[in-house]
Amino acid sequence: MRREVLVLGGGLAGAAAAVHLARAGRDVCLIERTPGPHDKVCGEFLSFEAQGELRRIGVEPRMLGAVPIQAVAVEAGRRRAEAPLGFEALSLSRRVLDEALLAKAAETGAEVRRGARVTGLVRDGEGWSVEVEGQGRIGARHVVLATGKHDLRGWRRPDGRQSDLIGFKAYWHLPNAAEGTVELHLFPGGYAGLEMVEGGLANLCLVVGRAGFDGLGRRWERLLSHVLRSCPGLRVRLAGAEPCEGRPLAIGRIPYGFVQEGSDGLWRVGDQAAVIPSFTGEGMSIALHSARLASSFLLAGRGAEAFQRRLARDVRGQVRLSTLISQALVAPGAQAAAGWLLVPPVLRWALWRTRLPETARRRV
Template sequence: MPDTDICILGAGPGGATAALHLANAGHRCLLLDRATFPRDKVCGDALSGKVINELRRIGESLPERLAAEPIQLPSWGIDFYAPNGRRLAVPFKPRYNAATDRSAGHISKRIHFDNFLIEEVRQRPEIDFRENVDVARHEQLPDGRWRLLGPAGEELATAKLLLVANGAQSSFARQIGGHELEPAHHCAGLRAYYRGVTGLHPDNFIELHFIKDFLPGYLWVFPLPNGEANVGVGMLTEAVSKKKVKLRERLEEMLHTHPALKERFATAERLGPVRGFGLPLGSRRRPLSGAGYLLLGDAGSLIDPFSGEGISHAMVSGRHAADWAGRALAAQNFTPEFLKGYDGAVYNRLWQELRLSRGMQRLLNYPWLFNFVANRAANNPTLAETISNMFLDLDLRERLRQPSFYVKLLLGK
């Protein structure tokens, strides 16, 4: 098995992005995944504008090629449903024209989107991509290299630098990186696919339902190609435990009894089982590197605390991991001190957004605030446009954390 400079564990969006950026820079790498692609991944399936930006950084034509694929739907915004039932439509781009503008986001099943990236990987001779490889153990040799072992103890590869992108359940992130499951910084979720859900937005707005007796959790409905929809719930693991919430029962109950949902799901057909997943949230800073390794995406606990989005953050970390892997190779320096530069680069790009999302997550404990903002925005086009712009402008999003924002709303300013 190969002895390589750079080995990437996991070929999801973070790992594939890192491999493609390394290839663009002329570096060879070994990319390993325990699955055979295409493979499914439990997720909300939404691709934000940040995903599109990261695709363009890999290759200028990638966003347009994705947009031409039948595996995706263009999405133009979010429908927020406040606890009082008020719907607040928030386009990603104010005053958009769906007929002529380039969409700000897309929705695509992970089985399709991840394979879209893998098809790019397969075209690159610099990437030695191996599927159906189960890395069971990792050992660091006296010279600092990592040895990867299979289930029977067989040696799979050795590498000077590991880019660990093998997901939220990464044993490496737990055992070596020290990322323990923290209920206050972890989300429990369920996802199911449905066909025949009625009342979906004509421009494929994704739906977030903040149902009063389900807070601080939320329910989502994301439209998909072929008349399907991704439907699920998410709630902080700490709250699930404290409130003794049975997520599967509550999901079924809300879909069939809640006034905003029951008619729309009356004749809908569930496709396959309800599947669960856990999300390590980026609501506190954790170390992302150590001796000879970097943690990417979900393995680095970089998931947005408010929206649960992880794809774009995985791709951002993959880009920076490729950059710092190249620097480490050039300097032949794989020490924790040197690789700390990767942590700085990732958090310099993501921390403000993660911090603001943590603040917005805390707003879920105050349903009256959601109702208040939704009621005001429904009657105030300027406020509605401001909230729309918050998805593009972090300085505007900062206002949601400031009491003065709500005082001005109260006074009608």
């Protein structure tokens, strides 16, 4: 049987695309390699744009236990700047949010296959043939590629403008919580973000340059000690805290700054289409926007090429600016100059200049 749409990946972008398409009556099959709920390396910050996209789908993050956030703070050494967001953000773990979106996709009529690993993807006439481990080949007219930061073999993305970073994420039981505030802590060679999520846990995410991590013997314990020595504010936050797991989640070669400018015939969404540095908190918004935009183009009979070019226009400027800032935040000698973020008016300017433009959201 040939399917109309195969969605490869059940994260935010993949599940959202499946919802939009199935709701419009299209035949959709979503394939997700993990068999059940799981965590991901993600800052888990839901901007007001992301919240709006979720509500269009029919998912209310507050009902899932999302934690309100009203302010952002940046710390470098003992200097700290704090500014109101100008909107109420929310923080919710991907473990909870992704499952809610997958459930919504199934509810709206998409077939959701869990624990199924895609091992091959090839063109087949005017459509596609997808090899699924243990299930054989599945034909499809359209393929939505939503595998996140992980590439499908044979369909690797080009590197981003800043592809030398390694990302880590760990949850902590935190006695010294900064409720209502997302914090960015700068340390030599990288930066870390801290915010509360549901269940009284704190999400600590950080990125570090590959060379810096190599210099620490590629050991998490040494990296964490290096971060805490350099960040007195974060050291206070984690005093007496207990990690939920012995080891953090990790991901290498994050393709920050990548934007898919054209099409190879696939509908690339989420991090397969654009990867904005995590400190902006706009990654989930872009993923959800890309899913809605791709669905609207597909439903209107417009091609993947037109979609990818339009999405690139929507996000190119924000991704480029954010990547330049991210490069300054980790480069030796440049991090001190990046202290201009510690001026509250400039911090607010950077916050808004890295958001998805309202005009882009309205044009879908």
